[in-house]
Amino acid sequence: MEKISFKNLSRDEALNLKAALEKEYADYVAQGLKLDMSRGKPAPNQLDMSEDLFTVLSKNSDVADVSPDVRNYGGMDGIPEMKALFAEMLGVKTTEVVVGGNASLTMMFDMVSRSVTHGVMGSTPWCKLPEVKFLCPVPGYDRHCGICECFGIKMIPIAMDENGPDMAEVKKYVENDASVKGIWCVPKYSNPSGITYSDDVVRAFAALNPAAEDFRIFWDNAYCVHDLYDESDKLLNILDECRKAGKEDMCYIFASTSKITFPGAGVAVMAMSEANIASNKKVLTYQMIGPDKINQLRHVRYFKNLDGIKAHMKKHAAIMAPKFDMVVDTLDAELSGLDIAKWTKPNGGYFISLDVVVGSAKRVHKLMAEAGVVMTGCGATFPYSNDPEDANLRIAPSYPTVEELAIASKLLCLCVKLAALENILG
Ligand code: PLP
Secondary structure: OOOOOHHHOOHHHHHHHHHHHHHHHHHHHHOOOOEEOOOOOOOHHHHHOOHHHHOOOOOHHHHOOOOOOOOOOOOOOOOHHHHHHHHHHHOOOHHHEEEOOOOHHHHHHHHHHHHHHHOOOOOOOHHHOOOOEEEEEEOOOHHHHHHHHHHOOEEEEEEEEOOEEOHHHHHHHHHHOOOEEEEEEOOOOOOOOOOOOOHHHHHHHHOOOOOOOOOEEEEEOOOOOOEOOOOOOOOOOHHHHHHHOOOHHHEEEEEEOOOOOOOOOOOEEEEOOHHHHHHHHHHHHHHOOOOOHHHHHHHHHHHOOHHHHHHHHHHHHHHHHHHHHHHHHHHHHHHOOOOOEEEOOOOEOOOEEEEEOOOOHHHHHHHHHHOOEEOOOOOOOOHHHOOOOOOEEEEOOOOOOHHHHHHHHHHHHHHHHHHHHHHHHO
């Protein structure tokens, strides 16, 4: 069927189309669907792939050759083997790595918390300042915003395009306002747009001359090995670039194995300059005696090296890619040429971002919910859960089956069209 831009529909054509779509929608509602496209978590068959982690260490003799003893206290920054594996994965030195517990979000929260209570490398603790601000590229990861909300840090949204954040805006704020202390970044396969920061953007980050000495880039590289296809995005190494620019202390890198092995039972890491590590350890040492080193060893024994991680990620990709393809192909087939939506086609990560007609995202969300499909809450990808344009929706294709996604994404396109027509017709 020939596609006509919704902009070119006469009022009668729009009314007729709306009536036809409403009938189609009613058929979906009658099916009593119960689907969920809101959760960015691995599907059960992805978790099954890591089953051997349960048995890779099963008795004392399995850990007898490891020193210091992983069963005991100590090793605040992780076992050397896990530090080496993460250093390889992130392209940093082992001396620049602190391996943590089960969640990188906890490490990010703690980093902000330490800065609030103790400052950064001797700076005034943020809690003693009249105002602290963070830049939040949008759409972004809701839990980054959540950390700021928790500490009363004012959030400033920064627009993003397919190359990353608008660096002119970032520079303007960072270089002129000393109350801007940080920026959240998901630089590879960003949550939710799936884009990867271009080399120019990464270099522009490293070239920043912050007004605040304690400004830090929070580089959440959660999806660093999460390629979907053979052709993968390449991300410049932020620590290397900052070092070249003489500012190696300006960034903190975070990652974890949450979406490599088991979310909630994986291993998290942060990487940063040795000076940053030394400064952080002054507080960390009061917080804990050592992380779960048995789980770290389990992961090392399971993967052996970075090639082991890469081989494992290929198995994830074999499950995930058809799901992403199903959603993107459906969006392409149903919505292209209509001038009512745009969407991303990520090469990795966990999400697809969909922008619909301004003022209609909440309506699409409601239509989907009433037809039995849960989507991520509208606005969740913006500071204070407020999408000023009411246009962005996050699609999480990982958890449903391909068959479920076929139905859910067709329905989604139908709802996007319906909401657009309602909008056009007033
Ligand atoms: N960072 C990003 C960008 C994420 O999307 C997620 C989970 O969805 C996390 C961090 C959470 O990671 P972790 O399980 O290591 O806390």
